[in-house]
Amino acid sequence: MYSERVIDHFSNPRNAGAIEDADGIGEVGNPVCGDMMTFYIKVNDDKLTDVKFKTFGCVAAIAVSSIVSEMAKNKTLKEAKAITRKAVAQALDGLPKEKMHCSNLGAKALAEAIRDYEEKKSGKPTSTTEPKKAKRVKRHILCSHCDTKNPVTANFCMSCAEKLDH
Amino acid sequence: MKTVYMDHAAATPVRKQVVEAMLPYFDEHFGNPSTVYDMGSRIKHVIDEQRATVAELIGAKAGEIIFTSSGAEANNLAIKGIGLARQKKGKHIIISAIEHHSVLNSARFLERMDFEVTFLQVDQHGLVDPERLSRAIRPETILVSIMHANNEIGTIEPISDLSAICREKGVVFHTDAVATVGNIPVDVNELNVDLLSLSGVSLGAPKGIGALYFRNNLRLMPLIHGGIQESGRRAGTENVPAIVGLGKASELAAQELPHKAEHVKELRDRLVTGVHGRIEQVKYTGHPEKRLPGHASFCIEAIEGEALVFMLSQKGIYVNTGSACASKALKTSPVLVAIGVPPDLAQGSAVFTLNGTNTVDEIQYVLDQLPVAVEKLRSLSPIWRTKTAA
Numbered sequence: 001m002y003s004e005r006v007i008d009h010f011s012n013p014r015n016a017g018a019i020e021d022a023d024g025i026g027e028v029g030n031p032v033c034g035d036m037m038t039f040y041i042k043v044n045d046d047k048l049t050d051v052k053f054k055t056f057g058c059v060a061a062i063a064v065s066s067i068v069s070e071m072a073k074n075k076t077l078k079e080a081k082a083i084t085r086k087a088v089a090q091a092l093d094g095l096p097k098e099k100m101h102c103s104n105l106g107a108k109a110l111a112e113a114i115r116d117y118e119e120k121k122s123g124k125p126t127s128t129t130e131p132k133k134a135k136r137v138k139r140h141i142l143c144s145h146c147d148t149k150n151p152v153t154a155n156f157c158m159s160c161a162e163k164l165d166h
Numbered sequence: 167m168k169t170v171y172m173d174h175a176a177a178t179p180v181r182k183q184v185v186e187a188m189l190p191y192f193d194e195h196f197g198n199p200s201t202v203y204d205m206g207s208r209i210k211h212v213i214d215e216q217r218a219t220v221a222e223l224i225g226a227k228a229g230e231i232i233f234t235s236s237g238a239e240a241n242n243l244a245i246k247g248i249g250l251a252r253q254k255k256g257k258h259i260i261i262s263a264i265e266h267h268s269v270l271n272s273a274r275f276l277e278r279m280d281f282e283v284t285f286l287q288v289d290q291h292g293l294v295d296p297e298r299l300s301r302a303i304r305p306e307t308i309l310v311s312i313m314h315a316n317n318e319i320g321t322i323e324p325i326s327d328l329s330a331i332c333r334e335k336g337v338v339f340h341t342d343a344v345a346t347v348g349n350i351p352v353d354v355n356e357l358n359v360d361l362l363s364l365s366g367v368s369l370g371a372p373k374g375i376g377a378l379y380f381r382n383n384l385r386l387m388p389l390i391h392g393g394i395q396e397s398g399r400r401a402g403t404e405n406v407p408a409i410v411g412l413g414k415a416s417e418l419a420a421q422e423l424p425h426k427a428e429h430v431k432e433l434r435d436r437l438v439t440g441v442h443g444r445i446e447q448v449k450y451t452g453h454p455e456k457r458l459p460g461h462a463s464f465c466i467e468a469i470e471g472e473a474l475v476f477m478l479s480q481k482g483i484y485v486n487t488g489s490a491c492a493s494k495a496l497k498t499s500p501v502l503v504a505i506g507v508p509p510d511l512a513q514g515s516a517v518f519t520l521n522g523t524n525t526v527d528e529i530q531y532v533l534d535q536l537p538v539a540v541e542k543l544r545s546l547s548p549i550w551r552t553k554t555a556a
């Protein structure tokens with residue numbers, strides 16, 4: 001199902017981890033859907049001197065994160081921004097059809113990190129320079145009728161069968 | 167490399183004795199069972215012998231078994247066959263929220279034909295509450311289908327309590343016993359069911375064979391029309407080698423069942439204790455006691471199941487997962503959602519299903535390798551950091 005390149009990058013991920021004093025951080029996805037990627041970048045002289053990632057997800061998501069970090073490292077911001085989902089998939093010798101969206105997530109997380117850096121640099125108000133704390137995952141929805149806690153994926157209350165408002 | 171197979175709910179190896187029993191029916195005894203000359207009629211007799219063996223495994227009579235192509239077909243035949251045959255009596259059916267796709271989607275099919283379907287909710291362990299079933303039954307209810315045990319969380323449903331309610335109210339009761347036949351004792355009279363599905367896949371028989379038990383005199387609309395094979399309830403020339411395989415596998419299962427159940431339960435308990443001792447933040451899903459003896463299912467915090475299953479397979483360990491990424495539809499397991507597992511935690515699902523051939527050594531190997539894989543994936547995970555900090 002997976003190419004040798006995918007298996008290699010999954011088994012030996014390059015550049016895994018966080019950068020404590022990152023210049024930009026990009027976070028995409030959501031653990032509720034099964035994939036979440038966080039990219040950390042260091043920038044010097046318009047060049048990505050370091051790229052690291054943390055990923056919650058399947059084999060493809062981890063391999064994509066690894067290859068994107070490798071493709072982006074030591075590139076200029078402009079070059080890094082030009083990395084497309086297609087290029088990511090190609091660099092991995094292809095991905096199964098239902099996993100193609102993972103290649104998109106990788107490119108998007110990197111782009112988000114670069115955007116975060118550029119916003120900070122241009123002096124726009126940004127929240128923090130600390131590594132972003134992952135958002136609390138929304139797990140429950142309260143039934144307005146009987147106050148039962150339901151999983152966010154439920155459409156109807158598990159206790160009283162009222163329709164839930166999302 | 168060592169190979170440790172612990173995904174017996176997905177497939178079981180076909181036993182040597184089963185293969186040997188099947189072989190003559192490919193070339194030597196190849197005749198069509200429907201022919202009048204002895205070459206064919208002898209085979210008809212063989213099929214009926216197998217029917218009796220399969221029936222015996224579940225305490226039924228030979229005439230109450232229909233051979234099908236799979237457990238899925240048996241479920242389809244039960245739900246649609248009864249639904250269509252009884253629709254003049256009413257168009258309401260009830261199934262549980264954790265049924266197999268073959269039951270669930272058969273019910274959805276009937277829904278498109280103006281039937282009404284109630285999906286019965288289960289508790290946190292996956293149990294159906296008999297009282298809740300009783301309340302859900304209406305005058306126009308014609309069929310209730312509740313699985314005997316769930317393949318994803320191992321929970322065994324209180325079938326005899328549920329079927330008693332249906333018997334009293336004159337509603338036909340079906341149970342999908344694909345996960346239980348061969349793993350625990352199954353007796354259609356004790357369970358008091360009208361229909362029961364089983365499959366060769368979980369019995370050590372080949373793929374492509376299953377059976378539906380139906381209580382005598384029950385009217386059933388066939389799904390495959392044609393000749394009068396299987397008493398007119400399922401047309402098509404019989405898959406004789408596979409039927410012989412299912413017969414032989416049933417015979418072996420009946421002999422080995424008591425010992426096997428004890429053996430796999432001991433291994434399972436060892437696995438569960440070991441996992442809890444070695445890995446933090448793990449949820450054991452399903453009922454702690456009322457579950458299949460060889461079934462252990464977990465949800466492991468902050469990692470994703472497909473990645474875990476793949477990493478374990480690189481160490482020769484074969485297990486299953488209900489994670490969204492592992493399903494082609496990329497949907498969170500409806501079973502885990504139904505028992506209230508939060509969707510992000512449901513991604514970390516890992517399911518071990520054991521068989522008589524598994525050993526203590528293999529459990530030890532899993533207990534050595536699993537924590538390593540979990541730790542590696544957690545070190546990559548952006549949500550593990552916050553979980554430990556919190």
